[in-house]
Amino acid sequence: MFEPIERVPGDAILGLIEAFNNDSNPDKVDLGVGVYRDEQGITPVMRAVKAAEQQLIDDEKTKAYIGSHGDPEYGHFVLETVLGANSPVLAANRASATQSPGGTGALRLAADFIASQLPGKSIWLSDPTWPNHLGVFSAAGLNLEKYPYVDADNRLDFDGMLAALKAIPEGDVVLLHACCHNPTGFDLSHEQWQQVLDVVRDRGLLPLVDFAYQGFGDGLDEDAFGVRLLAENLDEVIITQSCSKNFGIYRERTGCFIAIARNSEDMEDVRSQLAITARENYSNPPAHGSAIVATIFNSPELTAMWREELGEMRGRINQLRQDFVAALAPHGLDQRFAHVAEQRGMFSYTGLTADHVAQLRDKHSIYMVKSGRANVAGLSKDNLDYVCNAIADVVK
């Protein structure tokens, strides 16, 4: 029976990691991988996470199931962090949290929920978007459509985006990146979010906001601007959240599906469906990551420690963006790459072409995705000049 099964190529980024590992050049630089790196190139366990884990070893009393919606305490803290502790949405009891195995698990819950409860609705994705959006939503059987996000020069095309949103059939679902757009790094200004809100309201669209990088852009509250604007001004919003990046607990698979409804009656109806969706997929979410997050939020000291380290990570990324542009100035390239300092989050559409990317790899052992997407966190004081010299070499 297995004989006719075809082998498919692996993930392009995994191939990149393998090529990087096999490269013997001591100066090699990995700008491809999608995780945070510190100055030493390490993806650290955050200090507050370590402390919380120590505490959990001593205090954890059971490994029994935590239920399909997950740990209620975790859900409560996530809602407060995403929507704001004083959110009118929380006061009106119209938001529901269902803990999920990472942000990907939340996206899959959203996809299955849309497929089963809102049949016939297409989902509109930014072009480009995180490639796994395509995989997750099509695996659930949804019809995928796209709206433009960048122009031919790989710069944000907000006019194109807005015009396309205005033409989406009423009632369809539109996926928006809350902040730190992956892969481009281009985020919307407050005014642009307001315009998106107006179109979404006029067309009766259902926004699905993917919030995987809260705290990586400008700050925990700052990064939530768009999410909160939509949540407070629309009857219905879906948010998929992830703790992978901002707690650095990628492998603990910790995320949340949030449904915001018109009122608490509708919210409870939706919530009841989500328990079934979760049960049919994986029954209960894993508990270690949510226990870490709840332990941190239950302690003012650990919360302060976490916020401080998250601030350091965000500061490092934003400083690297400035340093990168400054290091290109002697090559006369600072104008050409000025947008890199304006972008937010780990990723940057540099504007380098597939040919530049190939030359960087073959001549200089610098690895990034073919689209010219670089993980800024892969830069460091040690490799910055090397990378910028190499870029100057290939774009000449």
Ligand code: PMP
């Ligand atoms: N959404 C976006 C835009 C992402 O970049 C990622 C992670 N790369 C996720 C969701 C999912 O994150 P995870 O499942 O690891 O929590």
